[in-house]
Amino acid sequence: xxxxYIEKNFKPTIKELELLNSKEIIELYQYIQQxxxxxxxxxxxxxxxxxxDNNEILNLFHKYLLNYELNLLxxxxxxxxxxxxxxxxxxxxxxxQSPEKWIKDQIILWSLPNDVIxxxxxxxxxxxxxxxxxxxxxMDIRAQNPLTDTTxxxxxxxxQAFAMTVKQYKDYAEDPNTFFKNNPYYKKDKVxxxxxxxxxxxxxxxxxxxxxxxxxxxxxxxxxYLRQNCKGANVPEIYMxxxxxxxxxxxxxxxxxxxxxxxxxxxxxxxxxxANHVDKLFNIMPxxxxxxxxxxxNIVYFLQNKIPVKQIIQKQGDILIIGPGCFFQAKNIGNSIxxxxxxxxxxxxxxxxxxxxxxxxxxxxxxxxxxxRNLFLDIYIHEKLCILKEFLNYFIDEExxxxxxxxxxxxxxLSKSSKDVLICAKCQKxxxxxxxxxxxxxIYCPDCYVDDEDVVYMKYNxxxxxxxxxxxxxxxxxxxxxxxxxxxKCKLTQQLKLLMQLPPEENTTILESRQFLDEFIVGLNxxxxxxxxxxxxxxxxxxxxxxxxxxxxxxKITMMKLQHDKLKKHKQQxxxxxxxxxxxxxxxxxxxxxx
Numbered sequence: 001x002x003x004x005y006i007e008k009n010f011k012p013t014i015k016e017l018e019l020l021n022s023k024e025i026i027e028l029y030q031y032i033q034q035x036x037x038x039x040x041x042x043x044x045x046x047x048x049x050x051x052x053d054n055n056e057i058l059n060l061f062h063k064y065l066l067n068y069e070l071n072l073l074x075x076x077x078x079x080x081x082x083x084x085x086x087x088x089x090x091x092x093x094x095x096x097q098s099p100e101k102w103i104k105d106q107i108i109l110w111s112l113p114n115d116v117i118x119x120x121x122x123x124x125x126x127x128x129x130x131x132x133x134x135x136x137x138x139m140d141i142r143a144q145n146p147l148t149d150t151t152x153x154x155x156x157x158x159x160q161a162f163a164m165t166v167k168q169y170k171d172y173a174e175d176p177n178t179f180f181k182n183n184p185y186y187k188k189d190k191v192x193x194x195x196x197x198x199x200x201x202x203x204x205x206x207x208x209x210x211x212x213x214x215x216x217x218x219x220x221x222x223x224x225y226l227r228q229n230c231k232g233a234n235v236p237e238i239y240m241x242x243x244x245x246x247x248x249x250x251x252x253x254x255x256x257x258x259x260x261x262x263x264x265x266x267x268x269x270x271x272x273x274x275a276n277h278v279d280k281l282f283n284i285m286p287x288x289x290x291x292x293x294x295x296x297x298n299i300v301y302f303l304q305n306k307i308p309v310k311q312i313i314q315k316q317g318d319i320l321i322i323g324p325g326c327f328f329q330a331k332n333i334g335n336s337i338x339x340x341x342x343x344x345x346x347x348x349x350x351x352x353x354x355x356x357x358x359x360x361x362x363x364x365x366x367x368x369x370x371x372x373r374n375l376f377l378d379i380y381i382h383e384k385l386c387i388l389k390e391f392l393n394y395f396i397d398e399e400x401x402x403x404x405x406x407x408x409x410x411x412x413x414l415s416k417s418s419k420d421v422l423i424c425a426k427c428q429k430x431x432x433x434x435x436x437x438x439x440x441x442x443i444y445c446p447d448c449y450v451d452d453e454d455v456v457y458m459k460y461n462x463x464x465x466x467x468x469x470x471x472x473x474x475x476x477x478x479x480x481x482x483x484x485x486x487x488x489k490c491k492l493t494q495q496l497k498l499l500m501q502l503p504p505e506e507n508t509t510i511l512e513s514r515q516f517l518d519e520f521i522v523g524l525n526x527x528x529x530x531x532x533x534x535x536x537x538x539x540x541x542x543x544x545x546x547x548x549x550x551x552x553x554x555x556k557i558t559m560m561k562l563q564h565d566k567l568k569k570h571k572q573q574x575x576x577x578x579x580x581x582x583x584x585x586x587x588x589x590x591x592x593x594x595x
Contacts, residue, residue: 001062001171001192002020002065002068003020003021003030004407005068006020006064006068009073010063010067010428012063012138015064016060016064017445018410019056019057019058019060020064024057025057025060025510028048028057028459029065029442030342033069036181037069038061038069038077038381039067039068039080039299039311040269040311042061042080042082042311043082043083043269043311043312043313044313044500045109045545045549046084049061061077062077062078063076065284066080067398068190070300071269072300072304074304075265075292075300075303075304076303076306077303077310079302079303079306079309079502080299080303080309080310080311081107081308081309081310082110082111082310082357083105083107083272083310083312083383084104084105084109085108085109085110085111086102086106086108086109086110086111088363090102090110090115090316090522093108094110094214095214095215098216098220099214099220100214100345100347101282101322103323103345104324104325105358106274106275106276106322106323106324106326107272107274107310107312107320107321107322107323107326108320108465109312109314109318109319109320110318110319110320110321111315111317111318111319112212112317112318112319114317115315116212116317117263117264117317118526119127119212120208120209120212120317121263122262123201123293124147124205124208125205125208125263125337126241126263126265126337127169127170127173127174127335127337128170130166130170130238130240131170132339133164133204133234134166134202134329135165135166135314136165136166136167137166137168137197138163138165138193139163139164139165139166139194139197140161140162140163140194140195140196140197141161141162141163141164141169141192141193141194141195142160142161142162142189142192142193142195143160143161143162143186143187143190143192143388144157144190144191144192144193144245144246145157145189145190145191145538146189146190146191146243146244146245146246147244148246148295148296149296149298150295150297151295151297151301152251152295153290153291153294153295155294157294157295160190162186162192164192164194168183169192169194169240170574171240172186172192172242173240173335176188176242182186189480191242191243191244191245192242192245193239193240193241193245194238194239194240194241195239196231196232196237196239196542197237197238197239197240198231198235198237199235199236199237199238199339200229200231200235205236205238206235206236206504207340209236209261209339210256211439213259213319217259217343218486218487219486219487220345220346221234221343221344221345221486222343222344222345222346222350222375222379222383223256223342223343223344223370223373223375223380223485223486224484224485224486224487224488225379225382225486225488226370226371226484226485226486227371227374227378227419227420227482227483227484227485227583228421228485229485230369230370232341232342233254233256233341233342233369233370234341234342234485234486235339235341236339236340236341237339237340238337238338238339239337239338239339239340240336240337240338241268241332241335241336241337241338242335243266243332243333243334243335244331244332245331245332246296246330246331246332246581247293247296247328247329247330247331248292248293248294248296248364249288249292249293249294249295249296249297249327249328249329249330249383250292250293250327250328250329250359250425251278251292251326251327251328252322252324252325252326252342252357253327253356253357253361253366253369254342254354254357254361254370254372255324255325255353255355255356255357255358256342256343256344256350256354256370256438257260257321257322257323257342257343257344257345257350258321258322258340258341259315259319259320259321259341259342259343260314260319260320260322260338260340261318261319261338261339261340262315262316262317262318262320262336262337262338262340263316263318263336263337263338263339264315264316264317264337265316265335265336266332266333266334266335266336267289267313267314267316267332267333267334267336268313268330268331268333268336269313269314269315269330269331269333270311270313270314270320270328270329270330270334271299271302271309271310271329271330271331272309272310272311272312272326272327273302273307273308273309273310273322273326273327274308274310274323274326275323275325275326275349275353278309278325278327280305280307281302281304281305281307281327282487284305284307288366289360290364296331297329297330297392299311305415308428313333313407313466314330316336323350324344324345324349324350324353324354325353325354325356325357327347335532346379346383346385348385349376351385351391352387354372355372355376355391358372358373362472365429367425367427367428367429368423368428368429368430371421371430372430373392373395373422373432374392374421374430375589376388376392376395377392377465377480378476378481378482378484378488379470380392380469381474381476381480381481381574382476382488382490383489384474389469392465393467393469395432395464396432396433396466396469399432399433399434399435399446399462400433400462402434402446402447403434403446403456406446406449406571408449408451410453410454410455410456411455411456412455412456412457413455413456413457413458414457414458414461415435415457415458415459416462419482419483422443422459423443424443424444424445424447424448425438425442425443425448426444426445426448427445427447427448429445429447430445431443431445431459432459433459433460433462433465434446434448434456434457434458434459435456435457435459436449436450436453436455436456436457437455437457437515438450438453460480468480475491476490476491476492478492481493517545524586557574
């Protein structure tokens with residue numbers, strides 16, 4: 001059947017022709033066609049080509065049979081690659097070993113046993129359970145052309161905005177014909193997927209996810225140094241898709257690694273390019289980053305352009321780990337629910353990919369999702385990673401040169417708001433060092449400055465930052481450290497936690513602990529009223545507001561101490577409150593006041 005085609009269009013050797021005519025190859029080819037074709041079969045977790053003994057047979061498929069199957073002459077199958085798979089007998093290592101020991105590939109698929117995924121999904125991650133638990137929860141819906149196979153970024157193929165409740169989407173997924181009949185403004189020629197569903201308040205689902213994942217996803221994660229939670233990054237998001245829904249070609253917006261778990265019931269096919277080969281795609285598609293997420297192509301497009309590419313079929317219970325800087329697209333084979341979040345493995349390659357992507361974001365003026373410059377600074381202070389010296393020096397020099405290029409002479413003041421994540425109100429770019437307070441407490445970055453403003457504020461003293469980058473040793477400092485969302489190496493945070501865990505001693509211990517809490521919380525949160533004023537549109541004088549806030553906080557602390565004395569009397573009467581409980585009460589109340 002295929003011999004004539006191959007002899008006509010190629011020049012196989014005598015040995016190759018003998019193999020192609022062998023009964024083994026004929027039967028294997030027929031079996032592979034029954035499984036959906038060579039590309040699909042090759043992407044499965046387990047198949048004949050895993051064995052090194054079958055390299056000759058694999059070469060035949062790459063050189064000849066794939067072209068015959070697709071009826072094309074310009075496909076070089078050697079660019080078709082396979083991702084790495086976590087074998088069942090080695091899966092325990094993923095829970096007990098550091099990621100550097102088992103994440104050896106940029107794309108990894110890890111299949112959970114059926115009983116494990118059933119326990120993970122139970123009462124939470126099915127269409128029925130989600131409808132029961134979050135019936136009226138509103139979601140953003142994206143309408144798509146299910147037949148899209150194009151590199152052209154056409155809005156009619158990609159994005160029409162709708163909204164549904166979880167219950168409505170469950171009805172649509174289970175019985176689309178009845179749904180369309182009852183909701184005529186939805187079109188039958190489109191498919192609809194629920195995107196970026198916010199899980200921040202879905203505590204049961206989040207706890208369940210992290211109970212089932214290896215600890216390093218939450219403990220040894222560079223995103224623990226974020227100063228605020230970011231949806232979709234360190235807070236998981238849910239996606240609900242029906243058959244033929246697709247994710248257009250894109251990188252992670254910040255170049256981070258991504259964890260995606262398919263809760264089922266249907267499968268999803270992913271097409272992924274390693275970070276090392278993304279530049280090849282960029283060379284043939286210069287506007288790649290301008291149309292991210294808005295196009296989807298058959299894997300043949302990448303093979304024809306000689307771009308190494310991997311295809312993965314993600315089944316129910318499969319955890320897909322996509323490395324930093326990888327380019328990916330996906331399409332649903334059936335209906336499925338997915339959860340995803342990012343993590344940052346603090347190795348040189350991961351940090352480099354994030355840096356490269358940030359430069360791209362700056363070039364195309366994309367809005368910030370994560371404050372990468374501040375994150376790099378916080379990681380460098382506590383982890384002492386040498387590669388971050390180069391990146392931070394670049395960011396600092398970039399900021400300084402931009403400031404020096406300004407024609408208008410300004411006065412610089414060090415702001416007390418250095419712990420806040422500040423975003424420019426105009427361009428939504430992360431503010432690293434320099435910024436302006438405009439009227440009504442609007443914050444502008446150096447690119448959006450107003451010329452008639454005479455004062456420019458600094459989140460950090462730029463000379464101190466330069467010295468910090470060159471220092472051999474770095475100590476935690478209230479001027480640099482912040483409140484971090486996860487477990488970090490910040491000594492100030494560890495001291496605070498240690499004090500909270502000490503057994504009760506004499507009254508002097510309580511007093512010292514209280515003073516430490518006072519100093520630490522005031523030092524880290526003195527900018528909180530500035531943030532509230534910005535949100536509420538207040539226009540009071542900056543210096544007056546800051547002093548006034550310090551006075552208010554000190555008054556509140558005095559009040560806390562009076563309350564503590566009352567609690568001591570209460571303790572003497574009823575002997576129900578330990579000194580440790582008093583400390584916790586003070587801390588909890590202060591946080592409520594400051595936040």
